Amino acid sequence: MEEYRNPIVLTAISLYMLLCIGVGLWALRRTKSTKDFFMAGRDLGVMVTAFAVFSSTLSGFGFVGGPGLVYRMGMSSVWMVVCAVMGFNLSFYLLGKRIRLLAELKDAVSLPDLVAARYRSNSVRFSVAVAILLGVLGYLATQILAMAFVLQDIFRQTEFWAQISISHAALFSCAILVFYSVTGGIVASVYTDMIQGGIMVTAAVLIFFTVLYTYDGGFTEISSIIAQDDPEAIGPWGTLGMVGCLSWLFLFGLGGAGQPHVISKMMMNRRVSDARYILPVSNIGYLISALLWISIGLVMRALVLSGQHPELAAADAAAPQFLLHYAHPILAGIVFAGLFAAIMSTADGFLNIGTAAVVHDIPQALGWKISNELLSARITTVVLAILAAVFALYTGDLVAILGAFGWGTFAAALVPVIAVGFNWKRGTALAANVAVIGSLTINFVVKIFAISIPYGIDVGALALLFSLTSYIGISLFSSPPTLDVKVSQAMDL
């Protein structure tokens, strides 16, 4: 079986890609208007929405970067996962009902549409759309780059594709993503998300048990090996330390309610009451998928420390190395398909909201009229993907800078404006603009000038604290805004 490892992996990925193309073609027939393209006609069932919510949350980072961080820092990065159950709860308490009501009331096709309706302000619509577009470009570029690197690694094991360049790998992986995103818009995106979520859950469960049986003593033996070398590494704060970990708890716990590619899915379910069932399915799906993140990182650290595996060239090699050496070839095939699923399910969500920002939100904010929005949306999806790919391949550090703080950018800019503002009538447009612009400035300045923050506090957590404080403070000290009557009534429900 071992000699067929690479053909098995390639077959699994090819089957998965074909499935995505099939869903794209099927969704083409269901996409007849802009509302279908961006909001799936607000007609999604519970399971589709729930899987779309959790699979969009767990990007390729969870499958590659996450295990790498656990390998490198011990338990520190596990806090990004530990906060997830609380994070999903907060997102649904704050937005599960509210965002769906306002979307139907205003017939909105994007988050900035809702923001404009809530604040009666095109300037807030514009600043939110720009924040989304900036984050999307960075996040999308890193997802495309991750796909290209993984594909290049897999192709290199074959004779025919051994010399494939990174740009060709990017082109190939991007083509599939663009195909189903252009043909089927968000319909294709959410249905592929459902398949992708299923693959991720299956892969995570299988990997968890593989890790468990790597050592006879299971996790106790793994923990014990790590503790012999450095007890703090397997302690609750890992090597980063207490304050840094708590800043991640804050950012990743509360920040989920500001991720546009995730919360926009909450606008698409058929009934408001579906939120009651979407939350548990999303929460449990994510919990299971996250097992892969933790288990691979810990076992690879233990294997290297105990001398059973050579040291890794880079921390990000933890997951690929484990799959290559310790997983059954069929399991490796499933997990590699799962990895592509994780990357593509996040990337397609970004393509969709980025396209909405370009063809719908920014023109609306500036008072421009775009004729034939659906055709423009399809063309923009292609252009945006090409731009992100070029950006990923040719701008070097800038991609890393934008991609690295994608979550923090969105969380800091959007949590006060959307998660708080949709639940509090007193929030003003001025406060919203200050929160968005201030948080973007903090994130960019700290990253671009590589400012080191004491105690390992995450810059996103700082920006989120600033934006929350300024939003609530400015709103409290301003005169209450006048809300649209219908919006005000819906906010009373």
Next chain:
Amino acid sequence: MTDRLFRYFFGFLVIFCGVTIYFLAGNPPSDINGTVHEEYPSMLKSGSTVMWLDGSKWLSLLYGLCVIVCFLFALWVGGMRNGKLGPMLRWVLLGFLIYFLIYLSLTYTWWNSSGAPPTKYIGGFPPASAWMIYGMWLFPFVFMVMYICYFPNWIYTDEDDSRFNQILENGG
């Protein structure tokens, strides 16, 4: 009630900012966020911890408390109707009290760990990490159950649905 809650929360956020500024202005040991492992450079090894810095030790505990209060506030605001949390109030408060106690237990267990390899493991992890995995991670499922249970009677009732349809049809 809603504005009063936000006023209190704003006051609390100012305290949270103060704690954060203390850390930003601080000058911790250079190895507080770990150092490169001497034998395996692809890994980090722990350095100094806040446990050894008296002021930072207590303020770190407070920092975590501030994070938990932010979660409580978010859940409270999200569950409110007309400025009240209604039947959910006692369960939300009880849930967060337990969540806070789990956080305290985690920190207390960690403070009392000697820095030597642990002798006891719970569910595959040292005791402090077990609090983190089985407590901080899994306990919030309680709030999910509350959401499911209270949804039809409090969060979005049939009357709300009728009222919303009315708003859609005739502008309220």
